[in-house]
Amino acid sequence: MKDSAHNEYISALRFNWLTPFYDVIVGTTTRERVFKKALINQANIKPSHKVLDLGCGTGTLAIWAKLHQPLSDIMGIDGDPVILSIAKKKAKKNNVKVQFKQAMSYNLPFVDDTFDRAMSSLFFHHLTWQNKQRTAQELFRILKPGAELHIADWGRPTSIFMRGLFLFVQILDGFKTTQDNVDGKLITLFSEAGFSEVKQQTTISTIFGTMTLYSAAKKTANK
Numbered sequence: 001m002k003d004s005a006h007n008e009y010i011s012a013l014r015f016n017w018l019t020p021f022y023d024v025i026v027g028t029t030t031r032e033r034v035f036k037k038a039l040i041n042q043a044n045i046k047p048s049h050k051v052l053d054l055g056c057g058t059g060t061l062a063i064w065a066k067l068h069q070p071l072s073d074i075m076g077i078d079g080d081p082v083i084l085s086i087a088k089k090k091a092k093k094n095n096v097k098v099q100f101k102q103a104m105s106y107n108l109p110f111v112d113d114t115f116d117r118a119m120s121s122l123f124f125h126h127l128t129w130q131n132k133q134r135t136a137q138e139l140f141r142i143l144k145p146g147a148e149l150h151i152a153d154w155g156r157p158t159s160i161f162m163r164g165l166f167l168f169v170q171i172l173d174g175f176k177t178t179q180d181n182v183d184g185k186l187i188t189l190f191s192e193a194g195f196s197e198v199k200q201q202t203t204i205s206t207i208f209g210t211m212t213l214y215s216a217a218k219k220t221a222n223k
Helices: 016-029 032-043 062-069 081-093 129-142 160-173 177-181 186-192
Strands: 050-054 074-078 099-100 115-121 143-154 196-204 209-217
Touching: 032 062, 032 115, 032 129, 032 143, 032 196, 032 209, 050 062, 050 129, 062 074, 062 081, 062 099, 062 115, 074 081, 115 129, 129 143, 129 186, 129 196, 143 177, 160 177, 177 186, 177 196, 186 196, 186 209
Parallel strands: 050 074, 050 115, 074 099, 115 143
Antiparallel strands: 143 209, 196 209
16 A cells, blocks of 8 residues: 555556556465455355455455355455556456456545444554554444444464564564564554444464454444
8 A cells, every 4th residue: 555645656566567466466475365264254244235345455354245145245455556457357256246356445535434343454554553543433434333344454463483483474574563563563553433233252372373263343323
């Protein structure tokens, strides 16, 4: 994601030349099928739901969500036009109708109270703390009252061994943006943005560290 004010951009695998290999690398190193299927089940998407996949990358989560609940309306957002072109080709290959749109996470092109669910996987660790805050506030804005947020990303390591493994991710993606995840600050992030019931749902050990699933809700007006 690129911030015009701060000139910051971290590609899916930090370096643009790695983008064509994203699916292979993520699929073989992060237990992608396990944690993304768990995230989709956790989101409990209904046929009438309008769902946002934030930082959708090559579209795997959005496509799997559509296959899981074909009557839902799925929208994928990412700031990288190259990776979005891959996502569109994958959706066509899988014969699913998923919309993909280029936009920045902290300036979403939607009116307030648009979505029933927002999901994101392996995205927040690419953002500085300031942009994490701006993104969380945007998510709160575009979700309907009573809607839910579901996140999968690197979290606080469950052991010293997991902490050591995560150093590779930090070297690749940068210590500045990933340290918030290591410190377990995503719960604080979403709570401060206005979400309620912010919880760590589960952790999954991978060869690069601890994958953590979070959930949060936007309270209805009368609660």
